[in-house]
Amino acid sequence: MADALAMDKVDAGYGGVQVLRGFSMDLRAGEVLCLLGRNGAGKTTALKTIMGLVRPTAGTVRLGAVELSALPAHEVPKAGVAYVPQGRRLFAELSVAENVEIGLNARKKGNDVRESVLDLFPILRERWRQRSGTLSGGEQQMLAMARALCLEPSVLLLDEPTEGLMPSMIARIRETVASLKARGVSTILVEQRVDAVLSVADRVAFVENGRNRETVEVSRLRDEPGLVKRYVGVG
């Protein structure tokens, strides 16, 4: 499969603190790649670097032929990358409808895109006029994903989408990631829950000290549970 997105020897950090050190990674078209690692390993920084929120001091980030690291942050979504950050970050004062509308307007998408996105999250139709800050955690996560999908991205970045959700919602989010994969969306998933990873991911990249130590097929992870223990500390 061709690479949808590639990070090549990227150094990045915050002020004087370097977080990513020669970080390399490739995301194949149509796959779900999971970044696993301990807290502070650099997973979220890798996503922020892709989005241009953290500027790399060395290396490149490419989406096909487009060098994302050369674009201003607001141009990255237009190139086809959508990001759902940790903690949802909705526009809490706006309604569900207005949140979705802002997502649609960003790339001037029409009602067909809205309907297609709402088909993935039918509960949002019932909450359409409700202020988004009053939704449950799971519904907020769905809205955050719906808003990102309004951009019709080719690559979706999800940062701990199941954090703090109840099991039924986690299952729902997992199903959504699987149906997005079926639609051909390539996804990078940052997760702490290994069980969630095994059920949806194709490959897993182990992140440690700002480096991608190893990228393996999920099938190998099932055969060698010691791998997870080595990099994440839990089996």
Added chain:
Amino acid sequence: MSERARIAALHLAVIALLFAAQFVLPAYHHGIVSRVMVLAVFAIGYNLVFGYAGMLSLGHAMFFAAGMYGAGLPVYHGGWGIGPAFLFGIACGAVLAAGIGLLALRTSGVAFMIVTMMFGQVAYLLALWFGDWTRGEEGLTIAQDLRVVGPLDLTDPTTRYFVALALFSAALLASLALVRSRFGRTLVAIRENEERTRMLGYDTFRTKLAALTVSGALCAAAGAAYALLFGYMGAGFANVPYSILPLLWVLVGGAATVIGPFVGTLAMFYLTDLSNDLLNRNFPDWDISALGIVGLALVLLILFFPKGVMGTVRARWLPWLP
């Protein structure tokens, strides 16, 4: 009635009420309401940036003053007609806001507040520096014969009231249309979470610059109208208190509500006026400022209406209020 119709009806009712008030208000209040309507346009402009986009500026007096001098000085020194002078005043405010925005919008939060205050002070000092033209704090009075447009004599109280009402109505309806448009929604999104808005592909710098420019134009329209309707321009209008006043008016009336700026301006004018009156009548020997009473009233307002008058009305009773 649909939500859209309800919103339109409410705002048109406010305009109709002000129109009708002209026929019943005593002369004294007639003058105050004219002044309030003009200054409410200043507050509406400020609300766009502060209430909707979430940027706290402490330099908006410079845009008001740009409009005031931009319109008033050509009339006073150059004999310009009222119409071209008014438009020139608005253009001055818009251009100044765009220029200041290009620099100040590189900052945010407290830094933005300080940078705008700094630019505001520069504008005030410039008004003093060019005292030969502006006569500084003392100011200039535009003669009555210069404040005539065709058959309209702007010194006539009734004409002045209707011109102020026309300007206020235009600003109110423009503000309503703006905040309910895509542009308005984007401003709220920026206020709620600028980084997230950028991550959806919006150029937040350009959007904020556009908001500041429109805000500057509205504030300048108020300044220009003030100079032409009331015939006075002075450097005091460019000083820091005139940057804090619209903030106060908007906070009292309700930030990010369309009617709030008018309600806040009206309330603060009458609160100050009634406090003065109360002190002068009942305690003529007391050497205390009416601002003490105003301050107490504001404390009570914050306790019982923390989101301002219209903000609280929206939170408690009318969730559809824009």
